[in-house]
Amino acid sequence: MRSIFYLLLVLNLSLSANNAFGQDNQLPEDNPLKYKSTLPYQAIPFDKIKDEHFKPALLEGLRLQLEEVNKIANNPAPPTFENTVVALELSGELLNRASTAFFSQVSANANPTLQKLREEMAPKLAANSDEVYLNTKLFQRVQTVYNKRNTLNLDQESMALLELTHRNFVLAGAQLDGKAKEQMKKLNEEEASLSAKFGNMLVTGTKDAALIVDDSAELAGLSQGEMAAYAQAAKGRGLAGKWVVPLQNTTQQPALKSMSNRNTRQRLFEAGWNRTERSDSNDTRPMVTRLAAIRAQKAKLMGFPSYSAWRLKSQMAADPETVDKFFGELAPAVAVKAKDEAKEIQAQIDQQHGSFALEAWDWDYYAEQVRKTKYSVDAKEVKPYFELNTVLEKGVFYAANLLYGITFKERKDLPVYHPDVRVFEVYDKDGQPFALWYCDYFKRDNKGGGAWNSSYLSKSTLLKTQPVIVNVANLPKPAPGEPALIDFDNVRTMFHEFGHALHYLFALQKYPGRRVPRDFVEFPSQFNEHWAMNPVVLKNYAIHYKTGEPIPQALLDKIQRASNFNGGYALTEAIEASLLDLHWHQLKATDSVKDVDAFELAALRSTGIDLKAVPPRYRSSYFQHIWSGGYASGYYSYQWTKMLSEDAFGWFEENGGLTRANGQRFRDLILSQGMTVDYKALYKKFRGRDAKIDAMLKNMGLEKKAF
Numbered sequence: 001m002r003s004i005f006y007l008l009l010v011l012n013l014s015l016s017a018n019n020a021f022g023q024d025n026q027l028p029e030d031n032p033l034k035y036k037s038t039l040p041y042q043a044i045p046f047d048k049i050k051d052e053h054f055k056p057a058l059l060e061g062l063r064l065q066l067e068e069v070n071k072i073a074n075n076p077a078p079p080t081f082e083n084t085v086v087a088l089e090l091s092g093e094l095l096n097r098a099s100t101a102f103f104s105q106v107s108a109n110a111n112p113t114l115q116k117l118r119e120e121m122a123p124k125l126a127a128n129s130d131e132v133y134l135n136t137k138l139f140q141r142v143q144t145v146y147n148k149r150n151t152l153n154l155d156q157e158s159m160a161l162l163e164l165t166h167r168n169f170v171l172a173g174a175q176l177d178g179k180a181k182e183q184m185k186k187l188n189e190e191e192a193s194l195s196a197k198f199g200n201m202l203v204t205g206t207k208d209a210a211l212i213v214d215d216s217a218e219l220a221g222l223s224q225g226e227m228a229a230y231a232q233a234a235k236g237r238g239l240a241g242k243w244v245v246p247l248q249n250t251t252q253q254p255a256l257k258s259m260s261n262r263n264t265r266q267r268l269f270e271a272g273w274n275r276t277e278r279s280d281s282n283d284t285r286p287m288v289t290r291l292a293a294i295r296a297q298k299a300k301l302m303g304f305p306s307y308s309a310w311r312l313k314s315q316m317a318a319d320p321e322t323v324d325k326f327f328g329e330l331a332p333a334v335a336v337k338a339k340d341e342a343k344e345i346q347a348q349i350d351q352q353h354g355s356f357a358l359e360a361w362d363w364d365y366y367a368e369q370v371r372k373t374k375y376s377v378d379a380k381e382v383k384p385y386f387e388l389n390t391v392l393e394k395g396v397f398y399a400a401n402l403l404y405g406i407t408f409k410e411r412k413d414l415p416v417y418h419p420d421v422r423v424f425e426v427y428d429k430d431g432q433p434f435a436l437w438y439c440d441y442f443k444r445d446n447k448g449g450g451a452w453n454s455s456y457l458s459k460s461t462l463l464k465t466q467p468v469i470v471n472v473a474n475l476p477k478p479a480p481g482e483p484a485l486i487d488f489d490n491v492r493t494m495f496h497e498f499g500h501a502l503h504y505l506f507a508l509q510k511y512p513g514r515r516v517p518r519d520f521v522e523f524p525s526q527f528n529e530h531w532a533m534n535p536v537v538l539k540n541y542a543i544h545y546k547t548g549e550p551i552p553q554a555l556l557d558k559i560q561r562a563s564n565f566n567g568g569y570a571l572t573e574a575i576e577a578s579l580l581d582l583h584w585h586q587l588k589a590t591d592s593v594k595d596v597d598a599f600e601l602a603a604l605r606s607t608g609i610d611l612k613a614v615p616p617r618y619r620s621s622y623f624q625h626i627w628s629g630g631y632a633s634g635y636y637s638y639q640w641t642k643m644l645s646e647d648a649f650g651w652f653e654e655n656g657g658l659t660r661a662n663g664q665r666f667r668d669l670i671l672s673q674g675m676t677v678d679y680k681a682l683y684k685k686f687r688g689r690d691a692k693i694d695a696m697l698k699n700m701g702l703e704k705k706a707f
Contacts (some may be wrong), residue, residue, distance in 0.1 A: 027056060027094075073137040130188055184298060330575065387484060500524065566649065580603055
């Protein structure tokens with residue numbers, strides 16, 4: 001769900017893996033980060049890297065990159081595209097290598113040493129970025145080249161790189177005066193420190209808030225496999241004879257769908273709801289208010305009324321007004337649908353003589369009953385057909401093969417950072433290997449919440465590098481010997497994150513890195529979710545884990561009919577989170593928030609869609625996307641790109657559906673385009689027109705409104 005973490009902390013410098021400057025790398029020879037990896041595809045040598053290797057490599061990388069940048073800035077030769085813009089691309093080899101390895105570990109396999117180092121390094125990395133983007137001499141060279149751009153005869157990708165580099169400097173504050181630059185540097189360092197601390201506290205708070213149960217009767221309704229997994233989790237914490245229900249990053253928790261004990265449901269819900277407000281050591285609210293204030297102050301320095309107005313300048317939407325208009329058309333219809341769903345669920349409760357009003361912790365449990373009654377779909381009946389490895393190889397990989405001709409072969413000879421991680425070599429349509437893809441699916445207490453895609457190494461024809469990509473998730477891990485059965489939401493997650501991976505795998509680009517705006521980057525991932533429900537693909541991977549029998553057509557039909565069930569709830573919780581994000585980031589520098597919970601409640605009520613039984617997908621206090629994940633003012637992108645993905649899928653439906661020809665066209669016109677400055681034009685070239693919201697509303701069963 002998110003392509004984040006590593007290079008966000010170096011602000012997308014897109015540092016390469018090729019040192020063209022020849023500085024002396026003063027790291028000890030036994031530090032495995034000193035040189036390029038000699039493994040296939042320059043894969044990270046996780047088996048050789050120890051915690052103590054990271055800090056010296058990061059510090060040396062910072063030193064070397066600043067030397068490189070200063071050489072570019074002070075080059076006596078007149079500025080050219082090659083000696084300024086490309087030279088900047090080729091800077092920071094060691095920093096890139098060390099930070100990629102470090103942030104892959106601290107996000108997916110953290111420990112106290114790495115968490116402490118993240119907090120220590122965050123302000124240093126922010127300061128390093130400022131030394132680049134706020135370097136007056138360097139910007140003057142970039143500006144000179146930019147002013148001559150129409151006379152340089154650059155190819156399309158090089159022109160895009162020049163324009164994006166210039167824009168990044170401007171939006172970072174390169175045109176500020178000296179005093180304002182110093183203020184910006186201080187704010188950036190403080191923001192980086194707080195963001196890193198927020199991420200660490202959230203991991204700890206989420207782990208500590210897990211629900212501990214003493215009596216198995218309190219977990220009535222859960223399957224034997226789930227009970228075994230929770231007992232195993234308890235043993236791992238030294239709580240033999242108990243059960244531990246770990247929390248996922250979102251507000252609602254998977255186990256709520258099955259728990260028949262209402263008191264236990266409430267306890268689990270509230271454990272998640274209050275995870276970062278339970279104690280001073282895990283209370284993130286003081287950081288939330290300070291981060292919001294810092295961002296508002298930075299926006300004021302840049303001459304913008306709010307942080308959102310500043311950050312959206314580099315997005316497809318371009319300004320908060322466009323996003324507000326988008327939600328203004330979407331939210332009312334969604335709220336109506338969610339209220340209708342709530343009435344159905346309340347009726348289900350009343351039918352069972354529940355004698356209580358629907359609450360947030362009741363929704364999933366009774367929604368499953370409504371689903372079963374309305375569509376004859378029982379989650380427990382369906383789940384045995386979704387075994388994780390089968391979903392991956394006969395679903396995710398199968399769809400990619402049908403569309404794009406690629407194939408996969410597992411490699412067990414490459415080192416990984418945890419036994420759960422698997423590695424696959426990717427072969428193109430001509431049978432030639434061209435990439436590595438890692439997956440790390442199971443939840444761990446030391447792993448960041450949610451699911452994401454990241455790049456260990458990006459495609460670059462200039463550097464002759466091939467993609468090395470990883471998908472990370474937090475799917476429930478079964479007890480030893482048990483199958484990894486997942487629900488359909490997690491099936492969608494696997495297809496979603498692999499859509500991100502495809503965007504990286506197919507990049508045809510000279511320069512390294514993926515400079516894609518937030519409100520486009522989620523388009524390929526959400527688009528790829530559609531193939532999870534494609535009948536051809538679904539029949540191929542929905543196989544009963546015991547019998548090996550494919551899913552019966554009758555059950556498949558039920559799943560298809562129920563595919564939009566509870567859609568009002570799902571979209572409402574996402575829109576609430578998006579609007580909460582925007583409220584925080586449309587604060588002015590003169591505004592002051594004293595009470596996070598009160599601000600959150602007022603913000604949700606002002607949206608017009610606030611429903612007591614439908615809480616936001618994330619609360620302010622554990623909204624990792626916006627406080628430490630790079631999505632500040634950008635969480636709306638999930639709904640924005642939902643519009644793009646539904647509209648693009650409409651093109652497939654109009655042109656023959658799942659075919660190699662259609663897949664190749666999508667690959668050529670969307671997935672392979674690594675760098676551009678006009679994503680509206682890019683989309684229009686594929687679709688033949690601008691995106692419309694019609695398909696999104698129709699597919700979600702919403703009433704069409706003017707847009």
